[in-house]
Amino acid sequence: MTRHFLTLDSVGREGILANLTLAGQLKSMKGMARQAVEGGRLGLIFDKPSTRTRVSFEAAAWGLGMLPIALRPDELQIGRGETIADTARVLSRYLSAVAIRTFEQAKVEELARYATIPIVNALTDEHHPCQALADVMTIAEEFGGFDDVRVAFIGDGNNVCHSLIQAAGYLGFTLAVSTPQSYEPDPEIVAAARANCAINGGAIEIGHDVRAAVRGADAVYTDVWASMGQEKEREERALIFAGYRVDVDLMKLAAPRAIFLHCLPAHRGDEVTDEVMDGPQSRVWDEAENRWYTEQALLYQLITGRDTLT
Numbered sequence: 001m002t003r004h005f006l007t008l009d010s011v012g013r014e015g016i017l018a019n020l021t022l023a024g025q026l027k028s029m030k031g032m033a034r035q036a037v038e039g040g041r042l043g044l045i046f047d048k049p050s051t052r053t054r055v056s057f058e059a060a061a062w063g064l065g066m067l068p069i070a071l072r073p074d075e076l077q078i079g080r081g082e083t084i085a086d087t088a089r090v091l092s093r094y095l096s097a098v099a100i101r102t103f104e105q106a107k108v109e110e111l112a113r114y115a116t117i118p119i120v121n122a123l124t125d126e127h128h129p130c131q132a133l134a135d136v137m138t139i140a141e142e143f144g145g146f147d148d149v150r151v152a153f154i155g156d157g158n159n160v161c162h163s164l165i166q167a168a169g170y171l172g173f174t175l176a177v178s179t180p181q182s183y184e185p186d187p188e189i190v191a192a193a194r195a196n197c198a199i200n201g202g203a204i205e206i207g208h209d210v211r212a213a214v215r216g217a218d219a220v221y222t223d224v225w226a227s228m229g230q231e232k233e234r235e236e237r238a239l240i241f242a243g244y245r246v247d248v249d250l251m252k253l254a255a256p257r258a259i260f261l262h263c264l265p266a267h268r269g270d271e272v273t274d275e276v277m278d279g280p281q282s283r284v285w286d287e288a289e290n291r292w293y294t295e296q297a298l299l300y301q302l303i304t305g306r307d308t309l310t
Helices: 012-028 052-063 084-094 105-114 129-143 157-173 187-200 210-212 231-238 284-304
Strands: 041-046 067-072 097-101 119-123 150-156 174-180 203-209 219-222 260-261
Touching: 012 129, 012 157, 012 284, 041 052, 041 084, 052 067, 052 097, 052 119, 052 150, 052 284, 067 119, 084 105, 105 119, 119 129, 119 284, 129 157, 129 219, 129 260, 129 284, 150 157, 150 210, 157 174, 157 187, 157 203, 203 210, 203 231, 210 231, 260 284
Parallel strands: 041 067, 041 097, 097 119, 150 174, 150 219, 174 203, 219 260
Antiparallel strands: none
């Protein structure tokens, strides 16, 4: 059966941990494992603009000996009426894997249903699992693991938040989510993660008190207030989320060892101040770099079916 990466549920706890181990090995090699998937071909479908996702996946593919092929919506017949199923069948004859960044989670799932090659969710409106892998790698590098780690997520209960919730459930750290009223994460995702926490440890806390979420946290995480596709809501959201800005005073409530995380791009002055983004607690550039290695490990795992380099 073809393996896909649609959400963190696709790989579970053991798959995440194996990814982090392999990503660490690839990082020590500066991403150079040119014989690992030599001759492979990675298709990159982008229905949304991208900086980190496109560049990190292209770097990851090249480092494995693969040819990355970027495909814009206007370059595909799917934009002119060809079905997703037919597109999946055709691309499966040309490529070794496809990473897709799009709007609807259902589109990624349909592509995976008909593809005979691995499909990777490179971001949808519901999930951002590749980002979560880089996030937890950064946390593990900083704290040596996940035991007794508390992460505060401040802002919108969006795709990034959903994938972090799933990560907490599988890895056993505590995730305290603080959002404005009516911007909470999907309750079904929260319930499933809490069930996993009962097995793996940790906890999922959902609330609206920013200071309570951050108090004693080892990592403080935020994201933009208006994601792609929500630009028309930006002014309205700026008013609603005004109390959810991460600044120096808020960071002082976190643990002394606390770090700051952001999936990027950041809207400086909105969800985070320059002093925090550029300050000594910030790990956002390490976090962005780790996209490269976790995605490289993921491609290797999915295509070869192995968790270790041979």
